[in-house]
Amino acid sequence: MSGGLQLKNVSKSFGALTVLNDINITVETGEFLVLLGESGCGKSTLLRLISGLEEDHEGAIEIGGRDVTHLDPKNRDLAMVFQSYALYPHMSVFDNIAFGMRIRKSARADIKTEVERVAQVLKLEDYLQRKPAQLSGGQRQRVAIGRAMVRNPQLFLFDEPLSNLDAKLRTEMRTELKRIHKTLNATIAYVTHDQVEAMTLADKIVLLNKGRIEQLGTPEELYLHPDTLFAAQFIGSPEINALDVTIATNAEGFVAHFGDMELPLPASVARGKVQDGQRATLAIRPENLSLAAEGATGTVTGPHSLEFCEPIGSETSMVIDIAGTHVRMREPGLLKLATGSNHNVIWDLAAAHLFDPDSGRHL
Secondary structure, X not given: XXXXXEEEEXXXXXXXXXXXXXXXXXXXXXXXXXXXXXXXXXXXXXXHHHHOOOOOOEEEEEEOOEEOOOOOHHHXXXXXXXXXXXXXXXXXXXXXXXXXXXXXXXXXXXXXXXHHHHHHHOOOHHHOOOOHHHOOHHHHHHHHHHHHHOOOOOXXXXXXXXXXXXXXXXXXXXXXXXXXXXXXXXXXXXXXXXXXXXXXXXXXXXXXXXXXXXXXXXXXXXXXXXXXXHHHHHOOOXXXXXXXXXXXXXXXXXXXXXXOEEEEXXXXXXXXXXXXXXXXXXXXXXXXXXXXXXXXXXXXXXXXEEXXXXXXXXXXXXXXXXXXXXXXXXXXXXXXOOOOOEEEEEEOHHHOXXXXXXXXXXX
């Protein structure tokens, strides 16, 4: 039923404007690929190229091992689910799901069997005779997915399908999409600008930046081992801290000079050779900084002034002034701390990263 996807040296320009530059991606059968990036990075254009809705590009596109570069959308054996549900309001759920099969003149018995199979997977059995107006947003999106599923395509394409839903429904639909993907073993390419969707849904993420692949890897790889400062800052909330430092080398690794502080760094924070006296950007995630208890060991600095404290239930988000820089921290639990109060901070520097301040590449 499912097939892989391969993009080979795909580029796309509109006149003098290059919107996609030398894109190479391989998606294995059954993988869930998320195309992630900010508005204008080229992710929706790339999805349209895969679908065939956008033409005139360089490079080749293969679906299920078959070159579809010059085929019409209807001949590519794929199904697309859009941001808008695009359901027929006067038709029942059954008829909306069955619409494509009726257009293809499938046998009535086959339509009934297939719609009922899809409805069972999507948990829509009790809603088949309802009209779209009688459904919630999440149920309507499941109907739109069902309409795609009855085609048994080699590849599913999703273009920001959850962006019209409220936060609670988005969470529920992410769970549904994961379940559907596992049930079908479907090959999926999914566009979003939402990093939470990307991290929770993807087997593999392609982070796009200005039409180029910034990084391609698993969610864990992008979060724990970012190749660039852009990738490090795009993934994770609150955003990773980026501190301007000067590096001194020693036998154990490095020391980052930040303000009047010396932060000892293990050699593992760099991937290549770092020069003594080199300028760098030290990036460290908010959860790798914590309030130091009395007598704490390790790299402890302070006291530092608390600029902002936001308890949000399961955790507390804080901003602390360290050497004149606003540094974000995240502590588990519900803390109520007074603005202006002073606190020592313990640094988990083994989890830090060093980036070139000019190129943004990992040192």
